[in-house]
Amino acid sequence: MRKKNPTPTMKDVALEAGVALGTVSKVINGLPVGEAYRLRVEDAVKKLDYHVNSYAQGLKASKTYTAALLIPNTSNPFFAKLVHYINTALLKRRYRMLLCTTDYDSRMEQEYITITKQNKVDGIIGLTYNPNLHLEETIPFVSIDRSIGPHIPCVASDNFAGGQMAAEKLADLGCKNVAFLRVGSSLDSEPNKRKAGFENGCLARDLILTEKILHDGEPISEFEDFFRKHLSDGKLKFDGLFCVTDYIAYEVIKMLGKMDIRVPEDVQVIGFDGVQAFGSGDYFCSTIVQPVSDIAEMCVELLLQESMSTKPPLVCLPVTYAYGGTTKE
Amino acid sequence: MRKKNPTPTMKDVALEAGVALGTVSKVINGLPVGEAYRLRVEDAVKKLDYHVNSYAQGLKASKTYTAALLIPNTSNPFFAKLVHYINTALLKRRYRMLLCTTDYDSRMEQEYITITKQNKVDGIIGLTYNPNLHLEETIPFVSIDRSIGPHIPCVASDNFAGGQMAAEKLADLGCKNVAFLRVGSSLDSEPNKRKAGFENGCLARDLILTEKILHDGEPISEFEDFFRKHLSDGKLKFDGLFCVTDYIAYEVIKMLGKMDIRVPEDVQVIGFDGVQAFGSGDYFCSTIVQPVSDIAEMCVELLLQESMSTKPPLVCLPVTYAYGGTTKE
DNA sequence: TTGTATGCGTTATCAT
DNA sequence: ATGATAACGCATACAA
Numbered sequence: 001m002r003k004k005n006p007t008p009t010m011k012d013v014a015l016e017a018g019v020a021l022g023t024v025s026k027v028i029n030g031l032p033v034g035e036a037y038r039l040r041v042e043d044a045v046k047k048l049d050y051h052v053n054s055y056a057q058g059l060k061a062s063k064t065y066t067a068a069l070l071i072p073n074t075s076n077p078f079f080a081k082l083v084h085y086i087n088t089a090l091l092k093r094r095y096r097m098l099l100c101t102t103d104y105d106s107r108m109e110q111e112y113i114t115i116t117k118q119n120k121v122d123g124i125i126g127l128t129y130n131p132n133l134h135l136e137e138t139i140p141f142v143s144i145d146r147s148i149g150p151h152i153p154c155v156a157s158d159n160f161a162g163g164q165m166a167a168e169k170l171a172d173l174g175c176k177n178v179a180f181l182r183v184g185s186s187l188d189s190e191p192n193k194r195k196a197g198f199e200n201g202c203l204a205r206d207l208i209l210t211e212k213i214l215h216d217g218e219p220i221s222e223f224e225d226f227f228r229k230h231l232s233d234g235k236l237k238f239d240g241l242f243c244v245t246d247y248i249a250y251e252v253i254k255m256l257g258k259m260d261i262r263v264p265e266d267v268q269v270i271g272f273d274g275v276q277a278f279g280s281g282d283y284f285c286s287t288i289v290q291p292v293s294d295i296a297e298m299c300v301e302l303l304l305q306e307s308m309s310t311k312p313p314l315v316c317l318p319v320t321y322a323y324g325g326t327t328k329e
Numbered sequence: 330m331r332k333k334n335p336t337p338t339m340k341d342v343a344l345e346a347g348v349a350l351g352t353v354s355k356v357i358n359g360l361p362v363g364e365a366y367r368l369r370v371e372d373a374v375k376k377l378d379y380h381v382n383s384y385a386q387g388l389k390a391s392k393t394y395t396a397a398l399l400i401p402n403t404s405n406p407f408f409a410k411l412v413h414y415i416n417t418a419l420l421k422r423r424y425r426m427l428l429c430t431t432d433y434d435s436r437m438e439q440e441y442i443t444i445t446k447q448n449k450v451d452g453i454i455g456l457t458y459n460p461n462l463h464l465e466e467t468i469p470f471v472s473i474d475r476s477i478g479p480h481i482p483c484v485a486s487d488n489f490a491g492g493q494m495a496a497e498k499l500a501d502l503g504c505k506n507v508a509f510l511r512v513g514s515s516l517d518s519e520p521n522k523r524k525a526g527f528e529n530g531c532l533a534r535d536l537i538l539t540e541k542i543l544h545d546g547e548p549i550s551e552f553e554d555f556f557r558k559h560l561s562d563g564k565l566k567f568d569g570l571f572c573v574t575d576y577i578a579y580e581v582i583k584m585l586g587k588m589d590i591r592v593p594e595d596v597q598v599i600g601f602d603g604v605q606a607f608g609s610g611d612y613f614c615s616t617i618v619q620p621v622s623d624i625a626e627m628c629v630e631l632l633l634q635e636s637m638s639t640k641p642p643l644v645c646l647p648v649t650y651a652y653g654g655t656t657k658e
Numbered sequence: 659t660t661g662t663a664t665g666c667g668t669t670a671t672c673a674t
Numbered sequence: 675a676t677g678a679t680a681a682c683g684c685a686t687a688c689a690a
Contacts, residue, residue, distance in 0.1 A: 006467055022660070059388055060686085073608060074412050278604075384668095389681080
């Protein structure tokens with residue numbers, strides 16, 4: 001009883017159980033071992049409240065059981081949700097998540113690649129906007145929403161179908177004259193397909209379509225000017241709006257409020273993402289919901305999958321529509 | 330050039346530089362070493378793009394350079410912000426964060442304590458609602474918003490001052506008759522002081538005060554009944570509301586909208602937390618802003634501080650008021 | 659089947 | 675000042 005070991009090791013367990021070190025290891029890893037020995041070891045484990053040191057384990061295996069998640073921030077509710085589900089999916093597989101919030105900053109994204117090296121992560125899941133991110137060939141990478149390279153799988157929502165769905169929903173709800181509102185990084189990423197899908201849907205349902213696309217530098221207030229341009233004696237020309245994200249929808253709805261245009265009476269609004277205020281039950285707006293938890297699962301699954309051969313280049317997951325008070329239903 | 334080592338080790342560097350292993354270690358750790366040797370080692374490090382394996386380092390030092398963050402979720406924007414800043418503060422000190430989202434579930438909180446053991450974290454930062462959380466005596470713990478035990482530091486906003494500030498602000502803006510709205514876990518935690526501070530402020534400024542406190546089971550819609558009870562010919566008796574969180578404020582404002590009571594014309598509303606929609610510039614409502622980044626820094630500082638003796642039992646950080654459209658200013 | 663010895667990447671103690 | 679060596683906790687190939 002001289003030195004009370006703060007956290008017991010396999011050696012302590014072996015000593016306690018009166019068996020050899022190797023035997024303990026086998027029991028821990030579920031390898032075949034004599035019944036009597038196993039019981040004694042298990043007792044000792046319980047008695048000492050022993051837990052394997054997964055870092056030492058990793059050292060042996062040349063793995064760290066850690067995956068990095070590269071993401072702009074945790075403030076955007078969509079990202080926050082992604083963080084949550086990816087973390088959970090990793091933990092379930094006894095992996096740790098190294099959270100790297102880049103703040104849309106390319107410099108930071110590169111910096112994190114370094115941290116990633118220092119931490120010897122086993123893989124990286126990245127939602128990144130850096131057009132020319134230089135990443136290690138050797139380390140597994142799964143991209144969200146953006147195709148990054150020939151052998152790097154990309155996971156995204158079915159953005160095209162989502163755009164289409166928005167058009168159909170607006171048509172079903174009686175809209176005739178709709179607008180598509182988007183603020184876009186010029187990078188081509190999967191979410192860009194929302195536009196194509198929406199156009200396609202409008203065509204199919206004979207909706208008149210106007211588009212307003214803000215480019216990198218332009219302030220979001222440009223949308224207000226856009227609306228004013230399409231106003232005739234106080235009434236907006238459009239009866240439906242499809243905003244490329246819930247965030248845009250949120251800003252747009254505020255603008256409409258200031259202009260005394262009622263939502264959904266005068267104009268119906270559909271967003272994209274499925275963001276909930278405070279993570280609680282209700283949506284900010286009627287919206288196309290991304291299957292965040294499925295996206296997370298898929299990313300982790302692909303990342304940890306051993307065989308490179310079976311990794312598909314692009315996985316699109318189905319979206320759903322949800323009512324959030326900004327449409328007539 | 331036979332086997333191309335995927336990630337170089339100290340040994341490789343030593344070989345490359347033609348020096349002994351120990352020498353490399355010293356250079357890496359900034360210990361004194363001959364100038365010529367140092368240069369050769371540094372060259373080799375650059376050439377091989379060597380990074381220390383912090384897990385092996387940890388194995389020697391019996392540290393993991395990992396701290397766990399126990400928090401209900403990342404969906405609530407206030408928590409999301411906390412996650413972001415704590416992660417950043419840890420990373421700055423070359424620590425990793427193990428994110429443990431408990432979903433307000435006591436069972437999960439305990440489960441994570443186990444994961445925490447398996448992962449041999451060096452410390453825990455916890456924002457937890459488990460009244461009788463059983464935690465290891467041996468591992469450093471810093472609590473957010475709740476005093477948990479005699480030797481466990483607690484970090485929080487100055488909630489009392491925040492409550493006071495809300496009362497003063499409402500008084501300054503012309504309110505005479507105000508209400509305090511709270512939904513409360515019965516647990517006594519620092520945020521409860523918001524009530525005391527507000528009462529204090531109302532007294533000082535001669536405001537008539539009504540309180541409505543929802544208990545654990547009651548649905549938030551109870552507030553709507555409360556309002557209807559204090560309605561006389563369509564006008565609300567109150568001209569100011571202090572909601573204990575921005576979330577409550579958000580829900581309350583929606584209710585008021587349905588009742589055709591205008592904010593801030595008919596009634597002004599102040600929340601608490603300083604939550605921003607989508608993490609962008611503007612606040613959901615006029616609010617008392619918690620200094621999230623300071624809280625995060627303080628937690629990490631206290632956690633990693635060696636000397637137990639100098640750890641204060643409770644640290645309260647100053648709050649500020651921010652306009653968010655739901656007050657007359 | 660069980661036990662022993664070696665090595666994973668580092669650091670620290672010791673001779674040199 | 676520099677270099678060899680042991681030890682950290684664990685897994686495993688090999689010997690008993």
